[in-house]
Structure formats: C-alpha cells, structure tokens
Amino acid sequence: MSVRNSLYWRLLAWLLLPLLGLAxxxxxxxxxxxxxxxxxxxxxxxxxxxxxxxxQVKWQDNRLWLDLPPxxxxxxxxxxxxxxxxxxxxxxxxxxxxxxxxxxxxxxGTALRFADVGWQDQTLRLGVREARLEDWxxxxxxxxxxxxxxxxxxxxAFSLFQGSLARVALLALLATGVLVLAIxxxxxxxxxxxxxxxxxxxxxxxxxxxxxxxxxxxLRETLNELLSRxxxxxxxxxxxxxxxxxxxxxxxxxxxxxxxxxxxQNDPDAWRDxxxxxxxxxxxxxxxxxxxxxxxxxxxxxxxxxxxxxxLTRVARRATRHALSACQRAGIDLGVETPESAVIVxxxxxxxxxxxxxxxxxxxxxxxxxxxxxxxxVRVNASPPALEVEDxxxxxxxxxxxxxxxxxxxxxxxxxxxxxxxxxxxGIARSHGARLSLEEAYSGHGLRAIxxxxxxxx
Amino acid sequence: MKARLLAAxxxxxxxxxxxxxxxxxxxxxxLPVRSDAPRLLIHGALDPPLIAPVLEDFHRRHPxxxxxxxxxxxxxxxxxxxxxGGETPPDVVMSSAxxxxxxxxxxxxxxxxxxxxxxxxxxxxxxRHELFGITFEPVVIVYRKELAKRFGAVNDHGELLxxxxxxxxxxxxxxxxxxPARSGAGYTYAVxxxxxSPRYWALVAALxxxxxxxxxxTGEMLDGLAKGRYLIGYNLLGSYAQAFSREHPxxxxxxxxxxxxxxxxxxxLSRSAGNPAPGQRFLDYLLSEAGQRVIGEHTPxxxxxxxxxxxxxxxxxRERLGEALRPIRLGPGLLATLxxxxxxxxxxxxxxxxxxxxxxxxxxxxxxxxxxxxxxx
Numbered sequence: 133m134s135v136r137n138s139l140y141w142r143l144l145a146w147l148l149l150p151l152l153g154l155a156x157x158x159x160x161x162x163x164x165x166x167x168x169x170x171x172x173x174x175x176x177x178x179x180x181x182x183x184x185x186x187x188q189v190k191w192q193d194n195r196l197w198l199d200l201p202p203x204x205x206x207x208x209x210x211x212x213x214x215x216x217x218x219x220x221x222x223x224x225x226x227x228x229x230x231x232x233x234x235x236x237x238x239x240x241g242t243a244l245r246f247a248d249v250g251w252q253d254q255t256l257r258l259g260v261r262e263a264r265l266e267d268w269x270x271x272x273x274x275x276x277x278x279x280x281x282x283x284x285x286x287x288x289a290f291s292l293f294q295g296s297l298a299r300v301a302l303l304a305l306l307a308t309g310v311l312v313l314a315i316x317x318x319x320x321x322x323x324x325x326x327x328x329x330x331x332x333x334x335x336x337x338x339x340x341x342x343x344x345x346x347x348x349x350x351l352r353e354t355l356n357e358l359l360s361r362x363x364x365x366x367x368x369x370x371x372x373x374x375x376x377x378x379x380x381x382x383x384x385x386x387x388x389x390x391x392x393x394x395x396x397q398n399d400p401d402a403w404r405d406x407x408x409x410x411x412x413x414x415x416x417x418x419x420x421x422x423x424x425x426x427x428x429x430x431x432x433x434x435x436x437x438x439x440x441x442x443x444l445t446r447v448a449r450r451a452t453r454h455a456l457s458a459c460q461r462a463g464i465d466l467g468v469e470t471p472e473s474a475v476i477v478x479x480x481x482x483x484x485x486x487x488x489x490x491x492x493x494x495x496x497x498x499x500x501x502x503x504x505x506x507x508x509x510v511r512v513n514a515s516p517p518a519l520e521v522e523d524x525x526x527x528x529x530x531x532x533x534x535x536x537x538x539x540x541x542x543x544x545x546x547x548x549x550x551x552x553x554x555x556x557x558x559g560i561a562r563s564h565g566a567r568l569s570l571e572e573a574y575s576g577h578g579l580r581a582i583x584x585x586x587x588x589x590x
Numbered sequence: 591m592k593a594r595l596l597a598a599x600x601x602x603x604x605x606x607x608x609x610x611x612x613x614x615x616x617x618x619x620x621l622p623v624r625s626d627a628p629r630l631l632i633h634g635a636l637d638p639p640l641i642a643p644v645l646e647d648f649h650r651r652h653p654x655x656x657x658x659x660x661x662x663x664x665x666x667x668x669x670x671x672x673x674x675g676g677e678t679p680p681d682v683v684m685s686s687a688x689x690x691x692x693x694x695x696x697x698x699x700x701x702x703x704x705x706x707x708x709x710x711x712x713x714x715x716x717x718r719h720e721l722f723g724i725t726f727e728p729v730v731i732v733y734r735k736e737l738a739k740r741f742g743a744v745n746d747h748g749e750l751l752x753x754x755x756x757x758x759x760x761x762x763x764x765x766x767x768x769x770p771a772r773s774g775a776g777y778t779y780a781v782x783x784x785x786x787s788p789r790y791w792a793l794v795a796a797l798x799x800x801x802x803x804x805x806x807x808t809g810e811m812l813d814g815l816a817k818g819r820y821l822i823g824y825n826l827l828g829s830y831a832q833a834f835s836r837e838h839p840x841x842x843x844x845x846x847x848x849x850x851x852x853x854x855x856x857x858x859l860s861r862s863a864g865n866p867a868p869g870q871r872f873l874d875y876l877l878s879e880a881g882q883r884v885i886g887e888h889t890p891x892x893x894x895x896x897x898x899x900x901x902x903x904x905x906x907x908r909e910r911l912g913e914a915l916r917p918i919r920l921g922p923g924l925l926a927t928l929x930x931x932x933x934x935x936x937x938x939x940x941x942x943x944x945x946x947x948x949x950x951x952x953x954x955x956x957x958x959x960x961x962x963x964x965x966x967x
Contacts, residue, residue, distance in 0.1 A: 199931070199932060200926045202785060202922075208922060230929075231696070231925050231928065253698070254698055
C-alpha cells in the first residue's frame, strides 16, 4: 500500500507533513524562548553583581576607588562554575580595576545593557552598568562591566527546552493519533459504499440506496446513472432476443406445418412443392440467422477490427456489381455515380460492401413498389465522404425514419425482409465512426439512405 | 606601591622551609632517553625534597616519560606562564598561590581533564575539572609549650585574642605572623579571615597591641619559634609546621577549632600543552589513590583523596574538626583577592587596625618599637 495509491496514506501524509513542520517551528520557537528566558534569568545575576560592585565605588585620593566585594563575583558563578570577569571603567573608557579589559557596549540610554561578546575565543555574556557617584561635590561617571561564560545559561536553556520538547512531542503524538482516527472516521462512508457494492447481487441493476456524505453521494448518483443506462441496454437486448426468437420461430413453425401437411399426402409432387417451399423458408431463416449473427458481432464493442484506408468508389462499384443481377431480375434500374478520383476513408471493405448490399436490397424490396420505372442509384460523395443509396419509391415518412433503424422494425409494409437490414447498416456505420441517416430523395420521391463518414484527416 | 606588590609576590612564592637545599630542576630518567619519548614539563612551587618522592613514584610507574620538574617561586610560575619568551611552556602548573592559579584557569589557560579520577574528585576541591586542589593544608597556630604552662593552652581564635589582650606586656614582641603587605599567602589569609569573621579586626588590633613581628614566610616564623625568639606564631602553614614540630618537640601545633583556613595546592594542565597525554597521566596520578598515598606518607602535605584517612588527610581533619575547617573556596571570590584596589583597601585597613592596637592607651605601649626590627629575646 504505497502513498500514491492509498487515499488513507495520502491524507495522512499531507496532514502529517505540515503538522511535523509546525512542530519543528514550535520547537525552534521554544528553543529561542528557552534561550531568552535563561538569558533574562541569568541577566539578573549580572544586574545584581554589577549593582553590588557599583555600590562599593567611591571617590578616594582623587580617584575612583572600589572595595570589591567577593560576594558580587561569587554570585556570578552558579553550579555551572562559569568563568567570571569584571572591570571598573571611569569616563572616557579609562580602566580603573578589574581582571579583564571588557569591551564597552554601545547605545542604549539605559543604565544597564546586556550583550553576548566574544572575548579571547570565548563567548561571554556582558552586563554594563552606567552609574555616577552621588557625592555632594563629586558626581564622577563610571561603568561597571561584569561578564561570565554561558554554561549556566545554556544548561538552563537546555533543561527548559527539554521540557518543551517533551510537551511538543506529546502534542504531536496526540495530534497524530487524533488524525489517524479522524481520517479513518472520514473515510468510513467509502468503506460502506464499497461493502454495499460488493454485497450486491450481480444480476440486479437497481439503483444504490445508501445514505452517503455529499462528495460520495455524487459518486453514488453517477453510479446510479450508469446502472440505469445498463438497465436500458439490457431492456433493449432482451427485446432484441425476444424479437429474434419470435422471428426465428415463425419460419420454423411454418416449416414444421408445411412438413406435417406434406406428410399427410402421398403425392410426390406435393412433397416436392412442399420441400421447395421449405427450402425457401429455411433459406430465409438461415439468412435471418446470419444477419442476427453479424448484428451481434457489430454490437460487440470488444471486437473491433483494425480500420484500413480504402477507396469508397471501389466499394460502391463492387457492391453494385454484386447486386446487379438481383435488380435486373426485379426489373430495377441500378446505377452508380462516383467522382473521378478515389475517395479514401478508413474502414473495413467487406463491412461497407455488406452495408451497401443491405441498402440496395432494401431499396430493391421496398423502393420499387408502385413504380413503373423503379430505379436505384448508388452514389459516392467526395467531400464530406459519404455513400448514398437512393430510390424513387414511396419513401418513409419523416417521423418513422428513426424507428426503422431499430431491429425488427419494418415500417408499414410487410414483406419477406428480416427487419434487420437497416439496423445492421447502422451498426456498421457506427463502427466506422460514420452516421447513417435516412432522408428524402433529391427528386422529392423516394428515400435516400446516406452513410456520412467523418472528414478524413490523413 | 608597585615595588611593594612585587616584593610581596616574590615572598609569597617562597613559602618554603628555608633550610632545604635548592636544586632548580629535577629530571627523570637520570640517563638520556630516546629522543621521541613523550616529554612532560612541570612548573611547581614545591622544594625538590618534598616533590621528589611523588615524581619518583610517578617515574617508576611511567618510565617512558621524559619528565622535568622546575622548581620556581609562585610569582615566577605565574610570570613564566604568561610570558611569550623563548622558554618551553610548561604542561602542568602546580602552585600554592590559589588566587593566581584560579585567575589563570578563569582566563581559560587550563585544559579540562575528563578522566575517572577527575570526575570522582571531591567537588569542593576542584573547579570545572580544570583546576584541582591536590593537598589539604590547614593554617595553624604554633606556640612553644612553655607558653601553655605559663598562660594556658590556645585552641582557637577566641582564646588567642583573649590571651593577646590579657598578656599584652608579657607577649610584646614575642608574637609573629605574616606581613600581609609582603606575603601573598598572608594577604590571602587576611582577605579570607576578614570575610569569615568580623572579630578578625579585633585580632589584628590585638596583634598590633603586642607589637607582633611581621615576617614573610612560615619558615621564618618556625625558625624564630624554634630559637625561642617568639612564643607564639599565628597563621602558619600547617603542613610545614607539622613536619617541623616533629624535630622540635618544644613546639605545639594547633589547628584552631573554631575556624581554620585550609590552603590547597592547585594544579592544572596547560591548554597550550603540546602533548597533553603525559600531563593528563601526571594529573591522573596526582588525583589517584596511589599518588595521594605517596603525598600523604612521604611528604608533610595533607591529602584530599576521600579513601585516605591517615593523619593530616582531609578525612581525618574533617572528622576531628568538622565544620570548623574552612577550605579557601575555589571560586570567583578569589579574583577579588587579586583586585589591585581591593588589596590597597585591605592593606590600608589592616595597617590602620594594627596601628590602632599598637597606639591604644596602655601604659606599656607608649614607646612602641619599630615593628620590623626585633632583638632576639
């Protein structure tokens, strides 16, 4: 379960990283605070020591005089045994006494100033007290400078920081725990959804009824939409199967009735007639079965063969040639109109030939009714590339033109067709990314079936 | 003023028995060694007869170390350490001048010692693991036994003060103590005692009252006591007095039982030591039980190591005197001792109190003799 793939770990990482950053910031802050606190606490020592020394400064023998109290120096050294330095300076940075030449601290205006200074490879905390003698006649200014090394401060800062460290660590631990629980709690509906989906009967397509938070409710609705589309598809399939079995049952029932009838007779001629009739019926039943098979194949979205560039004019000519004899027998004038140059689209030639054959067949069957001069024209358009089959028959009313594309819908005129032809053509057109549409013939009489291909990009 | 200070520092360094012969340098091993042997140079203010047993024992344990010991006065030690002159800087510095040693360590000239011995050293006897007190030497009162017969024993400062005030005439000129102006040790004790007890100034006045003789060294005091010039000496270095009294049974050494200052010889490893390893060895040895035992058994110096309980050891003295022992605290207070103005102020006060005692209206003190000249009694 890597971080990239798990919502849980993703959330945890994105929440924990800023949390840890925050904790680090807090620790840094705590460190500075501890240092500051330690400095302030220890600066009081410098303050007290410098005061104790300043109080002992007096004017004697025409100069500043100091009776250094040892306790003032002792108080500068804590358990950490700091190194201690002191100096008394008169006006003009003039060294009076002391065990080190300690630097002056600039600025301030305040009587007491503190700073970290470097002195002979050591870091000292220096406190400078400005004072003046408060005699009647002598108000000499002087500076008491005291300093010590930082060990005690660092020890105190460290122990303070250790306290903060423990607190922050505890806080971080608690926050992490809460975070883990919160994420688990927040992701619980997802688990419920998963369980609900897993627990479903694979055959039901009923919508999910599950109380979910808003974000997941959207997902549930999307799922439910998909389910309802699947329900419609399944309804279509069931109707198709029903229609198909009905269509197959009719010729089979006819066959068995015809055979029964013939068996009752003894006349071989009657048998022969019956056999001939049965052959016709079984042939049409076989044709129906072939058509059902190819429709099923076309509707199978997982079996799409490779499309190859092909010339539409050649397809049109070949299909016309195949249909020529059947049309001549029916007394129909079949013609083909193609542009001079090849019209190249990507597709599967045998499927397109089959589609044209179906369209020509339809035109032959239905488009020739009630005409003395039935005529069917196969046409190839170059731009946009399209295949047209036009007849001069009665046509189809506009409101039925979409319905006839459905399997087993056969318009108003009953005949020997299977009712699958246009559905198959539609399926082939879709698998080529093309659209089948039925329109009125250019002459105003008859039907024009057009397969419009997408504009070739190559 | 400067000259006086200088003289005082010079005298401070010679807190030694004056009779011992002086060889400036001891060297071990006596035969030349390989030139790549680790060298160790010690600067110390301890006469060779005193330090020799310690060095010999150390040499026996670490024969490969090329060991040199230079005997200097405490002032020479201080000056040699701070000078940049061509002389080889010492690896280990040993001196009884506590404030000076402390000042060097405080300035960061010492190197911390991280050994087991250093960690276990008693807290009161070291500073920052850089400066170690290796001896335990109380400051004592020494008197001739005849004094006790005539006036009764003196066991503490109170008795001493009363005796000095009561027998002012009898004791005139027969009392000796350090001159704080000339002796660094005497000055250090004065500073510490002035801090310890306000009655110290009464004692100074009483010393002034008997026109006490002021000298520069314990050696002079012991010498005078042995010759009978003095009846009582105040603030003598106990280690020397103990050793001396063994040969002079007429002397009684008393560690005052109200309070007794304790001096320590401080030793540190120089930060500038080129090769610190032999120096660390030596310090570890001084802090070890074995080294301390040699100090305790072969020198008159008292030992600090808590495992040693023989006579003169810190343990034995503490058992006997308890809270009365006041080791000079190893702390920044020592820096105040070295303050120039402080010194002037204290000496001025001391002189004032001493003179006040000497000139107070008592019938026999109308013609005080000059205090620095004494005829032998």
